[in-house]
Amino acid sequence: MSAPRILTGRVVIATHNAGKLVEMRELLMPFGVEAVSAGELGLPEPEETGTMFAENAAIKAIAAAQASGLPAFADDSGLCVNALDGAPGLFSARWAGSSKDFSSAMARIAAELDKRGATTRRAHFVSALVIAWPDGHTETFEGRVFGDLVEPRGSQGFGYDPMFLPDGYDRTFGEISSEEKHGVDWQSGNALSHRARAFVLLAQSCLQRPV
Numbered sequence: 226m227s228a229p230r231i232l233t234g235r236v237v238i239a240t241h242n243a244g245k246l247v248e249m250r251e252l253l254m255p256f257g258v259e260a261v262s263a264g265e266l267g268l269p270e271p272e273e274t275g276t277m278f279a280e281n282a283a284i285k286a287i288a289a290a291q292a293s294g295l296p297a298f299a300d301d302s303g304l305c306v307n308a309l310d311g312a313p314g315l316f317s318a319r320w321a322g323s324s325k326d327f328s329s330a331m332a333r334i335a336a337e338l339d340k341r342g343a344t345t346r347r348a349h350f351v352s353a354l355v356i357a358w359p360d361g362h363t364e365t366f367e368g369r370v371f372g373d374l375v376e377p378r379g380s381q382g383f384g385y386d387p388m389f390l391p392d393g394y395d396r397t398f399g400e401i402s403s404e405e406k407h408g409v410d411w412q413s414g415n416a417l418s419h420r421a422r423a424f425v426l427l428a429q430s431c432l433q434r435p436v
């Protein structure tokens with residue numbers, strides 16, 4: 226098995242989701258790479274035809290790396306609800322429709338749970354992060370965070386954040402700061418969010434802090 230590649234220079238953040246873009250930029254910040262977004266480069270959004278988060282992240286990263294000639298970093302993520310057999314999962318963005326209305330998507334989750342008479346509100350977020358190089362090489366990392374679904378609270382973050390209460394917290398992802406949600410303690414490698422947890426693994430393999 227060959228050693229993972231180190232990411233240096235310019236990298237494309239292959240997302241069209243503004244909330245993710247902010248988090249991914251902040252995560253990359255300490256590592257001395259210059260991040261440009263797929264939107265800034267005018268890259269198209271590829272169709273997400275995979276059946277797993279990692280597959281969809283690879284589709285996005287490979288498409289951006291090929292179109293730009295630069296290494297590209299993509300996230301595919303979602304909220305998996307136990308009592309809904311893992312839905313919305315891979316379809317988390319699609320539950321919000323073309324208008325990206327996450328108030329409706331959160332209301333739909335609550336309605337589905339009620340309809341099924343669900344006795345548990347357990348859920349987790351998953352993030353699969355993929356870096357693809359223009360020659361087709363890829364590296365994949367995954368993170369999860371577990372918690373309970375509650376009445377939406379708070380206006381921080383994005384997507385389903387207001388309804389997700391991570392284990393050990395009394396505030397939702399919508400009520401905590403960006404630093405608490407996806408900040409990383411680089412001494413211990415501890416992080417809270419699914420994306421930050423995946424990113425710690427990615428950084429350990431593929432990034433170097435500038436000296």
Ligand code: ITT
Pocket residue numbers: 239240241242245273285300301302303304317318327350382383384385386398418420
């Ligand atoms: P890109 O494909 O362009 O990255 P997208 O929004 O379509 O953007 P996904 O296909 O990965 O991204 O969909 C994941 C959805 O799951 C996303 O739209 C959010 O609504 C939700 N999600 C993922 N991470 C989240 C987080 O940290 N907080 C809240 N919701 C999140």
